[in-house]
Amino acid sequence: MTTPSDLSPQELRILVAAAESGGFSAAAEVLGTTQSAVSHAVRGIERKVGTVLFARARTGARPTPAGTTAAAHARRVLRMLDVLLVDARAAGRGTGTDEHTAGGPLHIAAFRSAALHLLPPVLERLTARRPGIEPHVRIVREVGPGTAGEVAAGRADVGIATLGTATPTPPGLVTGILLEEPYALVRPAGHRASRSLPLVDWIENCSSYTREWWATQDWIPRATIEADDDGAVLAMVAGGLGMAIMPALSLTGAPSTVRITDLGPTRPTRSVGYVTTPELAASTAVRALVHELRHTRAAGMLPLLTGARA
Incomplete structure (x- = not known):
């Protein structure tokens, strides 16, 4: 009634x-x-x-x-x-409601490098196993509310988000960490004094909690070149215009014209995970996606996120 x-x-x-x-x-x-x-x-x-x-x-x-x-x-x-x-x-x-019978649309919000490098193998496996699911991926800048904000606002079922940053996840959402993404130094290959180059950055990277780590590194200059996204940063570094401190996903498929250097045991990392609502966490499509994310990670099929090219 x-x-x-x-x-x-x-x-x-x-x-x-x-x-x-x-x-x-x-x-x-x-x-x-x-x-x-x-x-x-x-x-x-x-x-x-x-x-x-x-x-x-x-x-x-x-x-x-x-x-x-x-x-x-x-x-x-x-x-x-x-x-x-x-x-x-x-x-x-x-x-029943087994993940293997999941169907219907699945709306995913992801930041750029996750959409380009983390999700494709996951969605390939997901749709092969469960062809009834129709993934819709939208790239959202991980600034302010970011992908978690899209979930909270009801515009996405799942967000692939950076967790533990200065911007807290909206209350009441369900989260799970998928991987710890290390940062590395990226510089033009063959440049004799690459650390003397200006720092290239983009706003999503600057919003990371790694700012505290950066503040203790007196060899890292203040960013003087700002790009729209991590792809543009990588292109600028490849072109010899500067150096950058970038997370591993952003360096997936980096060209041979750049050199990637591990920042050592105290290097900063970024937690990448999923965000959804309590009610959708129990839905068949979201459960199926989370299952594939975890399975793909456990099987070592996600992009290589440890170590760096010397």
């Missing part, structure tokens, strides 16, 4: 569309309805929730902090309704 404060799935969809579209007219286009219908529905949602969810203006309607929170919960509820159908149908066919 419903109560007057219950929100229907359609109301949740309207809430999400309004929050993501920047206005009721744009949401109406997405939903195939009218602006007045969306506006009326939002007023009803606000009455049920008991607070203002959108700030109205001539330029559109923007979610208030309460609206942003409500939209995040709405995305997660709608996603669980999708999971309910997949898992219930599998159970109805007598296949």
Whole structure:
């Protein structure tokens, strides 16, 4: 039995569309309805929730902090309704909810080097074993909320994230460490005084907790060249424009024009893991992905993350 404060799935969809579209007219286009219908529905949602969810203006309607929170919960509820159908149908066919019968879309947010070098072999194995799963990978910059923020906001089922950094994981999420990724010095091959070169960096690297380690290394100069991402940093180093301190995933497939040097036993590392919600952690698709991540790591199929080229 419903109560007057219950929100229907359609109301949740309207809430999400309004929050993501920047206005009721744009949401109406997405939903195939009218602006007045969306506006009326939002007023009803606000009455049920008991607070203002959108700030109205001539330029559109923007979610208030309460609206942003409500939209995040709405995305997660709608996603669980999708999971309910997949898992219930599998159970109805007598296949249960074993990972081997997992199906449906699986939305993954990953930072760039993880998406390029860690996920491909994992997803290859996952889809070969469980062809019903449809992975959708989106690259998210690991700055601010990062990939964990995408999970908390309901825009991703799983995030491949850097854990233990200065930005804490949003409360209430489930996490698991997959590997410790060591940092190494990367410099142009053949350069006689490579440590005299300027330091090339990118914002995601600077946000790492390894900043404390960097502060104790008087031989590392202040970064004077900043690139958009780790791929651009590696290209600049390969071109002789500077040196860099980079994590192992970013150095996967590094060209022969760079030299990678181990930073020794006190080298910094970065914890790479997965993030999901408690409710999705039990879903067949997410369980299947986590299983493959752990299995692939245990089988030594992830990119080589220890040692470095001298």
